[in-house]
Amino acid sequence: MSTAVDAQAPTPQSYKTDEHPIWCPGCGDFGVLDSLYKSLAGAKVDPKNLVVVSGIGCSGRTPGFIKSYGFHSVHGRVLPVALGVKLANPSLTVIGVGGDGDGFAIGGGHIPHAARRNMDMTYIIMDNSTYGLTKGQYSPTSPVGFQAGSTPYGNIEQPLNPIAMLISYGASFVGQGYSGKPRELADLISRAMAHPGFAFVNVISPCITFYNTYKAIPPRLTELPADHDPSDQAKAFALALHTDRLPLGVFYQSRRPTFEEGVAEVIKKAQASGRPRLEEIFAEFS
Ligand SMILES: Cc1ncc(C[n+]2csc(CCOP(=O)(O)OP(=O)(O)O)c2C)c(N)n1
Numbered sequence: 001m002s003t004a005v006d007a008q009a010p011t012p013q014s015y016k017t018d019e020h021p022i023w024c025p026g027c028g029d030f031g032v033l034d035s036l037y038k039s040l041a042g043a044k045v046d047p048k049n050l051v052v053v054s055g056i057g058c059s060g061r062t063p064g065f066i067k068s069y070g071f072h073s074v075h076g077r078v079l080p081v082a083l084g085v086k087l088a089n090p091s092l093t094v095i096g097v098g099g100d101g102d103g104f105a106i107g108g109g110h111i112p113h114a115a116r117r118n119m120d121m122t123y124i125i126m127d128n129s130t131y132g133l134t135k136g137q138y139s140p141t142s143p144v145g146f147q148a149g150s151t152p153y154g155n156i157e158q159p160l161n162p163i164a165m166l167i168s169y170g171a172s173f174v175g176q177g178y179s180g181k182p183r184e185l186a187d188l189i190s191r192a193m194a195h196p197g198f199a200f201v202n203v204i205s206p207c208i209t210f211y212n213t214y215k216a217i218p219p220r221l222t223e224l225p226a227d228h229d230p231s232d233q234a235k236a237f238a239l240a241l242h243t244d245r246l247p248l249g250v251f252y253q254s255r256r257p258t259f260e261e262g263v264a265e266v267i268k269k270a271q272a273s274g275r276p277r278l279e280e281i282f283a284e285f286s
Pocket residue numbers: 056057058059060075098099100101102103126128130131132133134139
């Protein structure tokens with residue numbers, strides 16, 4: 001049986017459910033999950049106030065492994081579901097998780113709008129540059145030349161650059177982590193959760209079965225420059241363009257009103273306007 005979460009002194013262990021991940025041994029998603037447990041414990045998040053929303057994919061299984069309310073939703077629809085949850089109850093801690101296929105391919109149209117709205121949530125992409133669950137097809141972050149059943153002669157498409165994309169869409173927090181560095185990743189996720197606004201974390205999380213990058217990724221990992229100022233959007237964008245290196249940490253962070261704050265203002269203005277309420281309008285037609 002899993003243990004109860006002690007609200008005063010939660011441990012990473014106490015967020016584990018009785019469900020054991022069925023990911024392949026060595027899957028990067030284990031490192032992401034471990035980091036999430038640490039961040040939740042560090043922030044003393046009460047499971048009663050936590051909602052984890054996922055899409056479909058190996059990564060999409062994550063809510064089942066975290067003591068919380070969970071919503072294993074529809075492929076590519078993490079963000080609209082999370083938006084609905086947060087708007088219905090802004091006091092909840094909302095975490096979205098999914099793969100690069102889920103988030104950047106079928107779900108890609110939601111990202112610019114989530115970023116510009118700035119709803120207070122954390123969105124974690126477990127980026128393995130392939131479709132793990134469906135057996136290794138190429139994804140929007142697969143490199144040129146990537147060979148799989150769907151691209152037997154090599155991928156001919158330029159990969160997306162998640163960090164540059166999110167910075168240019170106006171996300172107010174953009175960070176990158178690696179599943180093989182769970183302590184640093186936990187620190188990054190903690191910072192994302194503490195950020196009041198839309199916090200995007202791209203986690204390089206190798207798929208050991210269909211695209212094993214455990215040897216190729218580590219030599220490309222680097223730190224952001226020690227003097228990097230995360231409030232400098234242009235500099236953050238410039239750093240994101242050097243895709244031969246993969247800097248880890250917070251590229252960009254800024255504070256601006258959240259979507260929920262804006263909606264609360266609109267509600268106040270509407271109530272003060274003296275305009276008829278929706279119920280009154282409906283009543284006219286009944
Ligand atoms: C509407 C819809 N289209 C396609 C699928 C098939 N499908 C399931 S998961 C998936 C992609 C999984 O890749 P990714 O999102 O990167 O997650 P991973 O499995 O790598 O964690 C696809 C295409 C689906 N379930 N629903």
